[in-house]
Amino acid sequence: MSRRAVVIGGSVAGLLAAAALSRSVDEVIVLERDELPEGPQPRRRTPQARHAHILLPSGRDAIQELLPRVDVRERLLASGAHEQPLTDMLGFGPQGWFRRWPTVTDELLLTCCSRDLLEWTVRGAVLDTAQVTVRRAEAVSLLGTAQRVTGVRALSDGAEEDLRADLVVDASGRGSRVEHWLETLGVPGIPTDEVDSGLVYASRVFSVPKGAEHFPVTQVEADPADSGPGRSGNLVPIEDGRWLVSLAGTRGGEPTADPEEFTDFALGLRHPLIGQLISDAEPLGDVSLSRSTRNRRRDFHKAAMPEGLVVLGDAVATYNPVYGQGMSIAALGAQTLSRQVQRADVASPGFARGVQREAAKSVSAAYTLSTSQDQWFPEVVGKAPTLVDRLLSRYMGRMARVATTSYPVSAAMCAVLTLQADASRLVHPKLLLATLKGPVLEPLSGPPLTDEESAFLDSVGPIPV
Numbered sequence: 001m002s003r004r005a006v007v008i009g010g011s012v013a014g015l016l017a018a019a020a021l022s023r024s025v026d027e028v029i030v031l032e033r034d035e036l037p038e039g040p041q042p043r044r045r046t047p048q049a050r051h052a053h054i055l056l057p058s059g060r061d062a063i064q065e066l067l068p069r070v071d072v073r074e075r076l077l078a079s080g081a082h083e084q085p086l087t088d089m090l091g092f093g094p095q096g097w098f099r100r101w102p103t104v105t106d107e108l109l110l111t112c113c114s115r116d117l118l119e120w121t122v123r124g125a126v127l128d129t130a131q132v133t134v135r136r137a138e139a140v141s142l143l144g145t146a147q148r149v150t151g152v153r154a155l156s157d158g159a160e161e162d163l164r165a166d167l168v169v170d171a172s173g174r175g176s177r178v179e180h181w182l183e184t185l186g187v188p189g190i191p192t193d194e195v196d197s198g199l200v201y202a203s204r205v206f207s208v209p210k211g212a213e214h215f216p217v218t219q220v221e222a223d224p225a226d227s228g229p230g231r232s233g234n235l236v237p238i239e240d241g242r243w244l245v246s247l248a249g250t251r252g253g254e255p256t257a258d259p260e261e262f263t264d265f266a267l268g269l270r271h272p273l274i275g276q277l278i279s280d281a282e283p284l285g286d287v288s289l290s291r292s293t294r295n296r297r298r299d300f301h302k303a304a305m306p307e308g309l310v311v312l313g314d315a316v317a318t319y320n321p322v323y324g325q326g327m328s329i330a331a332l333g334a335q336t337l338s339r340q341v342q343r344a345d346v347a348s349p350g351f352a353r354g355v356q357r358e359a360a361k362s363v364s365a366a367y368t369l370s371t372s373q374d375q376w377f378p379e380v381v382g383k384a385p386t387l388v389d390r391l392l393s394r395y396m397g398r399m400a401r402v403a404t405t406s407y408p409v410s411a412a413m414c415a416v417l418t419l420q421a422d423a424s425r426l427v428h429p430k431l432l433l434a435t436l437k438g439p440v441l442e443p444l445s446g447p448p449l450t451d452e453e454s455a456f457l458d459s460v461g462p463i464p465v
C-alpha cells in the first residue's frame with residue numbers, strides 16, 4: 001500500500017527526517033514556512049544561525065549514514081569548513097588549561113563552519129538524492145484524534161489545505177506548537193523538565209588577522225564553582241577566513257549587543273585569550289544576541305501519544321548551546337527513524353512510539369550532560385542539585401583535572417561529551433583508578449601555544465589588566 005509522510009519544518013531535523021523516510025515511504029512532503037535561500041545565507045526563522053554552531057562527530061556520522069550517496073563531509077570541506085581535533089583545541093576549563101594532543105582520529109574531529117553553510121549543504125544533499133518535496137507552507141494543526149494523527153492542516157498563500165499522512169514528523173524547532181495541537185486532539189500534558197541559567201549569547205564574526213590563520217578552536221569555559229554568574233567564550237574558525245566568536249553569560253553576567261563592550265567582555269573571561277585574539281581583528285558585522293538558551297526536555301515517549309506522530313530535534317529538547325549538541329541530536333533522532341523505518345511499516349501499530357522511545361535515549365544523554373553543569377549557576381530556574389548530583393560533580397571535577405594532563409582520560413571524556421560513548425564509560429575501572437590517582441603532570445600555567453600562535457599573540461601586544 002502506498003504511504004505518505006509529512007514533515008513539519010525544513011531545517012536540520014526536518015530535512016534529515018525526510019531523508020530517513022524517503023528510503024521506505026512513497027511520498028515525503030516537508031512543510032517549511034520560511035523562504036529557503038539559494039546559497040549558504042541567513043534566513044529569518046533560524047536566528048540561532050548567527051551564533052557558533054559546531055557539529056559533533058556523532059552528528060556528522062549520523063548525517064553520513066542518512067545520506068549514503070553524498071559525501072557531505074567532503075562537500076563541507078570543499079566549501080571551506082574546518083575540522084578540529086577535540087584534543088588539540090585551546091581549552092581552558094574550570095580545572096585549568098587542557099594539554100594538546102594533535103592525534104587525529106575521526107571520532108574526535110569537530111566540524112566547524114557557519115550554520116548557514118551546514119544547513120545549506122545538508123539541504124542540497126537531501127534534495128539531490130532523496131525523493132522529498134519541500135513546500136512553502138505553515139502547519140497550523142494536526143488532523144486526527146487522540147488515538148491516531150492522520151495528517152496536517154497547512155496554510156499557504158492564505159489558503160488552508162488538509163494533507164493526509166500515514167506518519168507526521170514534527171521537526172518545527174524550539175517554538176513548536178505540537179503540545180498545543182495535541183491538547184486540541186485531547187492528548188493530556190507532556191511531562192516537561194527545564195533548567196534555565198538565564199544564559200545570554202552574544203556573537204560576532206571577524207576576519208582572521210594575518211598570522212593567526214592556524215589558530216584552533218579556542219574555548220574559555222565558565223567555572224560553576226565560582227560564586228558569581230558563569231561567563232564563557234568560544235572562538236570558532238569558519239569558512240572564508242573568518243572567526244565566529246560567541247560569548248555567553250548566565251543570569252547577572254550577561255553580555256550585551258553593544259559592539260564597544262564585546263572585546264572587553266571577552267578580555268574579562270576567566271582567561272583573556274579570546275579577547276586578546278580579537279582585539280585587533282576586523283569585525284564583519286554587528287553583535288547578535290540570543291536568549292533562547294534554556295535546557296528544556298519534553299518527554300513525549302512517556303506520554304499517551306497518538307499513533308502516527310513522531311517529534312524530533314529541538315521540538316523535543318533544547319540544550320545549553322555551549323555543549324554544541326542540538327544539531328547532532330537532531331541527526332541521531334533522524335538516524336533512529338531511518339533504522340526503524342527499514343524494519344517496519346510507518347503505519348503499523350506502535351511504530352511512532354517505538355521511534356520516540358528510541359530517540360529519547362540520546363536526548364536524555366545530552367540533556368543530562370548539559371544540565372549537570374548549568375544547575376550550579378546562581379539563580380538557576382529548575383531542579384536543585386541532589387546529593388547524587390553533588391557527588392557526581394566532585395568526581396567529574398577530579399576527572400577533568402586529570403584530563404588536563406592525560407590523553408586517555410581526556411579522550412574518554414571527549415567521547416562522552418560528543419555523544420559517542422555512553423556516560424557509563426566514565427566509571428570504567430581504568431578511568432576510576434586514573435581519577436583516584438590524580439593528575440600525572442603539573443598543571444599548565446598558561447595556554448599551550450605553538451611558536452606561531454605565540455608569535456601572533458606577541459604581535460598583538462600585552463594583555464591589558
Ligand SMILES: Cc1cc2nc3c(=O)[nH]c(=O)nc-3n(C[C@H](O)[C@H](O)[C@H](O)COP(=O)(O)OP(=O)(O)OC[C@H]3O[C@@H](n4cnc5c(N)ncnc54)[C@H](O)[C@@H]3O)c2cc1C
Nearest residue numbers: 009011013033045053054139172173313314321324326327
Ligand atoms: C545560540 C545557539 C547556539 C547553538 N550552537 C549549537 C552548536 O554549536 N551545535 C549544535 O549542534 N547546535 C547548536 N545549537 C542548537 C541548534 O541550533 C538546534 O539544535 C538545531 O537548529 C535544531 O534544529 P531543528 O531542525 O530541530 O530546529 P530549527 O533549526 O529551529 O528549525 C525549525 C524549522 O521549522 C520551521 N517551522 C517552525 N514552525 C513551523 C510550522 N508551523 N510550519 C512549517 N515550518 C515551521 C522553521 O521555519 C524552521 O525552519 C545552538 C542553538 C543556539 C540558540
